[in-house]
């Protein structure tokens with residue numbers, strides 16, 4: 364009986380020949396990532412449990428990105444970053460990316476990719492539910508809470524139950540009006556927010572192979588929105604080329620066996636998928652953009668680890684070139700590297716940044732910003748009865764700020780088209 | 795570990811996500827300062843939409859006034875309880891508010907792990923949909939050894955799914971206590 368890619372990677376991390384879905388195993392962790400919201404409580408638990416002489420199991424394997432509550436006057440939020448800074452100084456941590464310095468990177472999941480921490484065949488845990496994003500690199504990555512993270516911090520180990528796998532195959536060539544965001548919204552509408560609970564979501568097929576690494580990360584990023592433990596895409600030439608460019612060359616490639624056992628299999632023809640939205644207040648509340656077209660908006664938001672990557676801004680800039688937005692529109696690059704690319708990349712000689720500025724968008728600094736609401740002075744935060752269309756990943760009540768606001772999730776193409784009209788608009792109108 | 799838990803039920807619907815359990819803007823409070831940590835209790839379940847707060851009627855705040863502890867110590871949910879973010883502040887907030895047990899049809903993985911590994915609340919599953927059988931304010935008895943939940947309001951009992959593999963961690967009071975007991979760490 365064959366094994367899935369997830370089972371093979373977990374077997375390696377558990378130092379076993381093979382594992383199967385349902386096994387409870389102890390894993391050796393390759394990377395532990397944390398950030399400003401969950402880092403301080405993780406450190407506190409680690410100190411309390413291991414005592415004042417607590418040791419970090421492996422400093423090289425600990426990565427810390429302040430990214431959530433960065434540009435705020437909130438004293439408690441700033442205190443969290445101070446705690447991280449002090450911790451990093453005290454232990455002389457090599458992989459701490461402090462704000463206000465050249466090292467500052469922005470949103471952790473995108474920074475992990477850009478800084479070369481996503482290594483195929485390895486096991487990465489993070490104190491953030493979207494840690495599953497890294498699975499786009501043919502690795503196992505998932506989110507944990509602070510206690511689990513504190514345990515890893517002291518021992519390098521963690522228990523897990525090996526998940527069953529679900530396979531999602533996307534056949535055909537991606538039409539120009541479709542993005543990875545539409546694909547994952549399609550899945551979410553089909554299987555709902557607990558359709559993959561405690562399972563691995565494996566993505567494959569011609570359409571997936573054609574996606575860039577950044578687009579692939581949109582898919583694996585939102586695996587958690589279906590309750591998935593991890594999302595995963597096997598390494599191919601696209602992955603290898605990306606890794607080569609950033610100097611990651613030492614890794615092991617795993618692939619699912621043809622006779623691997625799956626919980627279920629889904630297959631799609633991408634030419635049949637339309638631009639989609641998730642209506643308020645759940646990521647699985649799927650509808651076609653056409654069905655909600657005309658919905659009046661008060662804000663548009665392009666940002667976050669899901670929808671603030673360079674590929675997202677390329678999509679948006681193509682539509683916004685030479686046009687004006689009709690509603691307040693925020694551009695929040697996920698990482699400082701993406702922000703730099705916005706200045707460097709051009710369309711007809713105009714930088715993406717200039718395209719957005721000329722269109723009347725507000726460009727914010729890289730961070731999580733209003734993706735999770737944040738302190739009251741967070742840029743882009745929803746207020747009162749705002750109606751927002753956003754490239755982010757969650758539209759639960761109050762997620763982007765105000766409990767009374769309505770948030771629609773959509774692709775960067777759909778958000779850009781909607782920004783131009785001031786109401787929800789199918790991107791095909793401008794393509 | 796307490797083997798018999800008695801308390802008042804607070805009943806919720808499906809897909810209660812971590813932003814409803816503890817809104818993100820409050821995650822800035824210290825979890826180690828004994829005074830500040832009370833804020834987590836105070837804001838527990840504060841983003842549940844009002845019509846869903848305390849079913850079947852709704853409109854019942856989990857925490858009243860300036861309190862940080864709730865009169866309800868047993869939360870009854872539906873499917874996919876605790877979905878959303880990885881914030882351990884979610885089960886922590888419930889614990890600080892005085893919740894001992896959550897009973898739901900199913901859980902999101904990270905919330906379930908956090909509840910168990912942090913020793914915050916006991917996350918029981920029940921294959922029967924209880925949130926239309928139990929009303930907010932009903933007095934509930936839970937027998938941990940027998941895995942039985944009883945609603946004293948109507949005298950009806952239901953079987954809970956045994957905790958299985960994670961019972962040892964729950965019984966020890968969390969992952970660290972478990973690892974220390976079993977000699978994994980000292």
Ligand code: SF4
Pocket residue numbers: 431470471472491493667668669730731734735756
């Ligand atoms: S951008 Fe949003 S989803 Fe991504 S890590 Fe930040 S808060 Fe979480």
